Amino acid sequence: MYDVAIIGGGVIGGSIARELSRFQLDTVLLEACAEVGFGTTKTNSGIIHPGHHSSPDTLKGQLVVRGNQLYDSLHQELNFGFRRIGEIVVAQSREDLPILEQLKKQGEEKGVPGLEMWDKARLQREEPNLSHTLLAALYAPSAGVINPYEFVFALLENAIANGVVLKVNSPVTKIEKREKILLLQTPGETLSARFVLNCAGVFSDKISQLVGLEDFTIHPRKGEEYMLDKRLKGLVRRLVFPVPKASTKGTLIIPTFDGTIMVGPTAEDTEDRYDASTTYEGSDRVFQFVNKICPSITERDTITEFAGLRAVSSTNDFIIGPTRVPGFINVAGIQSPGLTSAPAIAEYVRDILIEEGLLLEEKESFNPFVASPPRFAMLGLEKQRELIEKNSLFAKVACRCELVTEAEIHDAIDHGARTLDGIKFRSRAGMGRCQGGFCSIRCMDILAERLNQSFTDLSKRGSNSWIVTEMVNEQHPKMREG
Amino acid sequence: MLGRMEGKYDVVVIGGGPAGMGAALGARDSGSERVLILDREPDPGGILLQCIHSGFGLHYFKEELTGPEYAERFLENVIDQEVDLLSNSYVSGISYDSSGSKGVHVMNEKYGLSTVETKSVVLSMGCRERTRGAIRIPGTRPSGIITAGLAQKFVNMKGVLPGKRVAILGSGDIGLIMARRLVLEGCEVVGVFEIMPYSNGLTRNVVQCLEDFEIPLHLSTTVAYIHGKDRVEKITVAPVDEKLKPDMNRAWDIPCDTLLLSIGLIPENELSQSLGIKLDLLTGGPQVNSTLETSMPGVFTCGNVLHVHDLVDFVTRESLLAGQFAGEWAQGVRRPNDNIRLLPGNNVHYCVPHSLSPEREHTIYMRCQKPMKPCRLHIGDLKQKKLRFVVPAEMIMVKVKPELLEKFRGDTLRIDILPAEEKTD
Numbered sequence A: 001m002y003d004v005a006i007i008g009g010g011v012i013g014g015s016i017a018r019e020l021s022r023f024q025l026d027t028v029l030l031e032a033c034a035e036v037g038f039g040t041t042k043t044n045s046g047i048i049h050p051g052h053h054s055s056p057d058t059l060k061g062q063l064v065v066r067g068n069q070l071y072d073s074l075h076q077e078l079n080f081g082f083r084r085i086g087e088i089v090v091a092q093s094r095e096d097l098p099i100l101e102q103l104k105k106q107g108e109e110k111g112v113p114g115l116e117m118w119d120k121a122r123l124q125r126e127e128p129n130l131s132h133t134l135l136a137a138l139y140a141p142s143a144g145v146i147n148p149y150e151f152v153f154a155l156l157e158n159a160i161a162n163g164v165v166l167k168v169n170s171p172v173t174k175i176e177k178r179e180k181i182l183l184l185q186t187p188g189e190t191l192s193a194r195f196v197l198n199c200a201g202v203f204s205d206k207i208s209q210l211v212g213l214e215d216f217t218i219h220p221r222k223g224e225e226y227m228l229d230k231r232l233k234g235l236v237r238r239l240v241f242p243v244p245k246a247s248t249k250g251t252l253i254i255p256t257f258d259g260t261i262m263v264g265p266t267a268e269d270t271e272d273r274y275d276a277s278t279t280y281e282g283s284d285r286v287f288q289f290v291n292k293i294c295p296s297i298t299e300r301d302t303i304t305e306f307a308g309l310r311a312v313s314s315t316n317d318f319i320i321g322p323t324r325v326p327g328f329i330n331v332a333g334i335q336s337p338g339l340t341s342a343p344a345i346a347e348y349v350r351d352i353l354i355e356e357g358l359l360l361e362e363k364e365s366f367n368p369f370v371a372s373p374p375r376f377a378m379l380g381l382e383k384q385r386e387l388i389e390k391n392s393l394f395a396k397v398a399c400r401c402e403l404v405t406e407a408e409i410h411d412a413i414d415h416g417a418r419t420l421d422g423i424k425f426r427s428r429a430g431m432g433r434c435q436g437g438f439c440s441i442r443c444m445d446i447l448a449e450r451l452n453q454s455f456t457d458l459s460k461r462g463s464n465s466w467i468v469t470e471m472v473n474e475q476h477p478k479m480r481e482g
Numbered sequence B: 001m002l003g004r005m006e007g008k009y010d011v012v013v014i015g016g017g018p019a020g021m022g023a024a025l026g027a028r029d030s031g032s033e034r035v036l037i038l039d040r041e042p043d044p045g046g047i048l049l050q051c052i053h054s055g056f057g058l059h060y061f062k063e064e065l066t067g068p069e070y071a072e073r074f075l076e077n078v079i080d081q082e083v084d085l086l087s088n089s090y091v092s093g094i095s096y097d098s099s100g101s102k103g104v105h106v107m108n109e110k111y112g113l114s115t116v117e118t119k120s121v122v123l124s125m126g127c128r129e130r131t132r133g134a135i136r137i138p139g140t141r142p143s144g145i146i147t148a149g150l151a152q153k154f155v156n157m158k159g160v161l162p163g164k165r166v167a168i169l170g171s172g173d174i175g176l177i178m179a180r181r182l183v184l185e186g187c188e189v190v191g192v193f194e195i196m197p198y199s200n201g202l203t204r205n206v207v208q209c210l211e212d213f214e215i216p217l218h219l220s221t222t223v224a225y226i227h228g229k230d231r232v233e234k235i236t237v238a239p240v241d242e243k244l245k246p247d248m249n250r251a252w253d254i255p256c257d258t259l260l261l262s263i264g265l266i267p268e269n270e271l272s273q274s275l276g277i278k279l280d281l282l283t284g285g286p287q288v289n290s291t292l293e294t295s296m297p298g299v300f301t302c303g304n305v306l307h308v309h310d311l312v313d314f315v316t317r318e319s320l321l322a323g324q325f326a327g328e329w330a331q332g333v334r335r336p337n338d339n340i341r342l343l344p345g346n347n348v349h350y351c352v353p354h355s356l357s358p359e360r361e362h363t364i365y366m367r368c369q370k371p372m373k374p375c376r377l378h379i380g381d382l383k384q385k386k387l388r389f390v391v392p393a394e395m396i397m398v399k400v401k402p403e404l405l406e407k408f409r410g411d412t413l414r415i416d417i418l419p420a421e422e423k424t425d
Helices: A011-020 A059-078 A096-110 A120-126 A148-161 A201-210 A280-293 A338-355 A381-390 A406-414 A420-427 A440-451 A477-481 B018-029 B046-050 B067-080 B148-158 B173-184 B203-213 B270-274 B312-330 B402-406
Strands: A002-007 A027-030 A087-091 A116-119 A136-140 A144-146 A165-167 A174-178 A181-185 A190-198 A221-228 A239-242 A252-255 A261-264 A302-310 A319-322 A328-332 A397-399 B008-014 B035-038 B054-056 B084-086 B089-096 B102-108 B112-123 B127-129 B145-147 B165-169 B188-193 B221-227 B234-239 B252-255 B258-261 B265-267 B299-301 B340-344 B348-352 B362-368 B375-379 B383-387 B396-400 B412-419
Touching: A002 A011, A002 A181, A011 A027, A011 A148, A011 A328, A011 A338, A027 A148, A027 A190, A059 A144, A059 A148, A059 A338, A087 A096, A087 A120, A096 A116, A096 A136, A116 A120, A120 A136, A144 A148, A148 A165, A148 A420, A174 A201, A190 A201, A201 A328, A221 A280, A239 A280, A261 A280, A319 A338, A328 A338, A381 B112, A397 A406, A397 A440, A406 A420, A406 A440, A420 A440, A440 B148, B008 B018, B008 B102, B008 B312, B018 B035, B018 B046, B018 B067, B018 B112, B018 B312, B035 B112, B046 B067, B046 B148, B054 B067, B067 B312, B089 B112, B089 B270, B112 B312, B127 B148, B145 B148, B148 B173, B148 B258, B165 B173, B165 B221, B173 B188, B173 B203, B173 B258, B188 B221, B299 B312, B312 B362, B340 B348, B348 B412, B362 B412, B375 B396, B383 B396
Parallel strands: A002 A027, A002 A190, A027 A165, A087 A239, A190 A328, B008 B035, B008 B112, B035 B084, B112 B299, B145 B258, B165 B188, B165 B258, B340 B412
Antiparallel strands: A087 A136, A116 A136, A174 A181, A181 A190, A221 A261, A221 A302, A239 A252, A252 A261, A319 A328, B089 B102, B102 B112, B127 B265, B221 B234, B234 B252, B348 B362, B362 B396, B375 B383, B375 B412
16 A cells, blocks of 8 residues: 555656655555656746746745745756746837836745846847847846756656656546545556545546546646747747736747747647647747747747647636545646746645645655766767767767767666657657657667567557557559569 | 778768768769768668669669669779778767868767868768658647658668558658558558649659559648547648648548658758858758859868759769869869859749859759749850750759850859740840
8 A cells, every 4th residue: 555646747746756755655656648747747838937927816826936946956956957047028018018017016025036127228138139129028037947858757766766656657547435545546456545646737627536526627728839940049048928918928938948949838728638739820829929029030940849738727726735535635727837836836735745644754765866867969078078988879879950879868768768759858869850850760779679679569659659560461463463 | 991080081071871972982083092981870871771762873874773772883982992981970060270171070989079180071961851840730749740751761671661541741752752662562642742733753753653553642732730649540631722821611631640741851951050151041051162162161062961952863973073172172272263153043943053163064953943834044145945844843954164154254144944935135
C-alpha cells in the first residue's frame, strides 16, 4: 500500500511528487501517457509570471507570487533551463494606459518586485524592434522563461531518486472506496493508497467522477503557439504582453529559454479533451496581432506550430483541497498561472496532507540535486573538449539543426526517454528547422538498439503513434510483369 | 580514408554529396594537391544513396544509372585522385584571417574538435525539405506526417514503410518518385495534392510515377486539415481559389494513415550565414560571381546549397566548375571582377550566377516564375532563344559566349522570358 498516489505526471503531479519525496513516505505517481509532462505541460508557454496579472482574491492570485520566488532555489537544485528575462505589458492605445497603472498598483500590493513604468522613449531604447506606435510599457523584471517539459523531467528524476515510484502508460480507470484506503485500477494492476491526489489536468473532473464527485467540471481552453526560426533570436529580449483581457493574458511574444521566439497562444474553448489542433483562424489571429506589436515578425518565419489545452475549471480558479471522499484530494483547474504557481501548490498540498492526518517525517537521505543534462551546443569550446575527451560520442552530431550529439541522445534514454518525442523533448533533437527530417532515423537507430526493439516497435509518443510499419510482401502487378 | 589532417589544405569541400565530390574532383583537375571532403553522414554520396530509382546520369554519362551507381562512379574517382575524405564529420564554423587563410572547425569522433587549415573552401551542403511548420497545415499533430525524403530513406535504406494508405501533399520530384515507390511496395497512394495549377515536378516524373500507375494528381488543391489523435486518421482536402485559399465548401475527407510532404526544398545555408556570406533571397543560396565564388573571397559554392537543381547531372557540371575555380584560387590565381550584373526580368524567378565576365564562356541557370508556351528567352538584346515551353519545375540553361559579351556595353544585363508572339525592341 502507498501512502500517497498521485494521478497525473504533469508539472503539478511532478511538483507534488518531488515535494513529498523529502519525507518518509511511499508515494506512487500514475501517468496515463508513455512519457511524463506530455499533456498540458508540454504545450505550456513556459512563462514564470511575476504575479501582478492575477487578482489577490483568487487562490491562483495568492499562490503565484510565492511560486515565482521558489523557482530560483528549484532551478539551482534541479538544473532545468530557467532565466529571468523580464516582461513588459505594452500599451497600444490611450485606453490601455490606466490599465497599466492599475496592474502596477495590484502588483505592488502583492509584493511583485521591481515594477517600473516605461515611457515611449525608454521602451524604444530597450526593445528597438517593437512597433514605434506603442505608447508605454509596464516592466516586471522577475518574469522568467523555462522549458516546462524539462522542469517536469527534472522534478520526476529527482523524485524517483528520492524514492517515488513512477508508472507510465497507467491511466486510472476505476477508483474504489474501501475503509481508510482507496483502490486504483490501471490496465496493468490495482494499487491501494491512503491518499489520492487528483492532478489529472483536463481529465481531473473525470477522475473526480470515478469516486462519485460531481462538484466541478473542466472546460478545456485551447491555445495555439507558433515557433519561429532561430535566426530571429534576439529580436525581442523580454516577454511581451498586450494589456490583459478577461479570459486570457492575450497573444504574446515569447523569447523561449532556448532563444527561439514563439508567438501565441490563442484562447478558444473546446469540448474535445484531446484537441491539439492548430487552425487557419488561430494562425491568422496570432500573426495579425503580433505583427502590430513587432512588425518584422511574419508567419513565414514559422518552423512549427502546436496547440495545448488549459484545464479551466467551472469556478475559474484552482480547485485544491480535500473532498467528501476521505483521502481523495483535488488539485484541479490548474490554468494560468499554474506553471508559475506549481512549486507553491506543492507546498500547499503538502500542508493539506498534514491537516488531513498524514504524518510527514523528513528523510535524512533526501538529495535535492539533479545534474544538468549535457547541453553540448550551449557550452564553450573548452567544456566541449572536456566532454569529448570523456566520451567521444559528444563529437558525433545527431541533430544538426540544434547541434545535439549522440551522447546526448543516449543520455536522454538513460533518463527515461522511451519514444521519439521523449528524446526530442529531453535533448532537443528534432526541434529545429528541419523538424526531424534528418535526425529521426539516427535517433531511432539508437533508441531501437538501446531498447532492443525494431523500428516498427518505436512510436512518436506512445499509444498508437507508430512511426513505420513492416514491408508488405505483395508486390504491384507491374513489378510481377517485369 | 584520411591521409593527414595536419598541415594546410588547398581546398576543403564541405559536404560529400554529388556536389562535394564534383567540386573535389574539379579542384584536383585544376592542379591543387591537397583536397579534403568533410561529410556529416557515415557514407559519402549524399541523398543519391537513398535514390535507388534510375534516371541519373542521362546527360552527364549518357546512360541511365541509379543514385548509388552515380555516387559510386564519383567516389571511385575521388579515391583515385587521392582526395582526403572524412565522414561523420560536422563543420561547426569557419574562421579566416586577413591573409585569406581559413580554418574549418570540425567535430569528429576520431579527431574530436579540430581545425583544418585551408586556402579555399567549397560549400556544398545541399538542401533540406520544407516541413509542415513552413506551410502551417491546420489540424492535429499525430505521427505519420513526414517529408517525402525521410519516407524514401525509411523505405530504401531501412526496409520499412511509412504507412499503408498514403496521401502526398505537393508534387515535388521526391514526392512523385515516392508515390510510385510506395505503390510498388504494396501501399495504397490515395492521391497527390498540389496547391498550384501545375506540377512542381519534372514532366517525366508526372508521367512515369503517377500516370503510369493511375495515381490521381489533384492540381489547385491542398490539404486543409489533418485529423487523428495518435496517428493520422484522415485528411481534409480542398480546392483553392486564385489567392491559394482553400474553399472549405468544396472540401472532402480522405481516410489515410500517412501524409507525405513534398512541398519544396530549402538550401541549407546556416553555415554560410554564420560566415556573413550574402544570400540571394530568391534562390535561398549565396550570391555568386561567374567563378561561383561567394561574397567571401576564396569561398566557393555549388549544388543544391547554391540553388535547387532538378537533375544531378547539372549539379555535377556546376560543381566541377566550382572546384576548378576554388583550386585555382588556392594556387593564387585572381581573376578580374565580373563587370556584368545579371538582372532577372519578366517571368524570370532567378538566375545563377549573379554576374558574368566577358573573358569566358558561361552557362546561366534560371527558373521561370510561371508556365509559358511558346516563348522566347532574351539575354538583353545580345541573344534570343526560342523555347517550346517553360515551367517553374524545369531549370532553364543557356550558354553565353565571350564574343557576345564583348559586344555588351553597360553594367546590367537583363534577362526576360516573353511570349513568342510578343515583339520586343
